[in-house]
Amino acid sequence: MIFFWAFVIGGIICVIGQIMFDVFKLNPGQTLTILVIAGAVLDGLGLYEPLIDFAGAGVTVPITSFGNQLVHGAMQEAEKHGLIGVVTGMFEVTSAGISAAIIFGVIGAILFKPKG
């Protein structure tokens, strides 16, 4: 069942992005930035974790999960160290997406040649 909801919820988030492209005429950079902030706000309100339980990869794969993980890391560390933790814990949970993108970016640049 979770496969079905992953498909549907993930698809709906992409449709929201497409509407931002077509109806509000935003460029991809603006759209993705707004979605990341939306993810951060949702986690701040405590709504993102139940969504993950419900739709699995449907909400962990779209870029919104990036905002969710940033807030999550910050809050985890804030519980231990108070306000300082908000700054130091930021990347604690998120690292996978950014490090994977950088690592595979460099590997890609070594392996592939730009196409004309």
Add this chain to the structure above:
Amino acid sequence: MADKKKKNLPPDAQEYQTFHDKREVKRPILKNCIKAFLVGGFICFIGQLITTFYIYFFNFTEQTAGSPTVATLIFITMLLTGFGVYDRIGQFAGAGTAVPVTGFGNAVISSAIEYRTEGFILGVGSNMLKLAGPVIVYGVFSAFVIALIKTILIQWGGL
């Protein structure tokens, strides 16, 4: 085009703008949304397959399996981007490939490959995050503000 912007233009340009607005091709919004839904949903479905794999074989939980899933998807994106397949899917699917984390990966990896001709330090190194930069910058900043407010509410507001 907003009227305010029009007023600052010379009359010829205003006329042209009106002409341009009339002739502009309307985007097929519904069709684009369906494509985005199907492709985006399909990527998340694959993500769920990978998530399930990590949960069963590597003892991740539903909440923590997101990270290795994202890393795996970005690896697949690297191959698709390198062979030039991702752009072709992207042209068809619009936001369906841009919104999942694979779009973030594609933005980083394609700029890395593109700037390779300018060298690895100044080319790849400094241009890689050009497109993905805003996402990281405003993601971090908004997360900071939200976590700050929440921490203050919890510590002094007794939430």
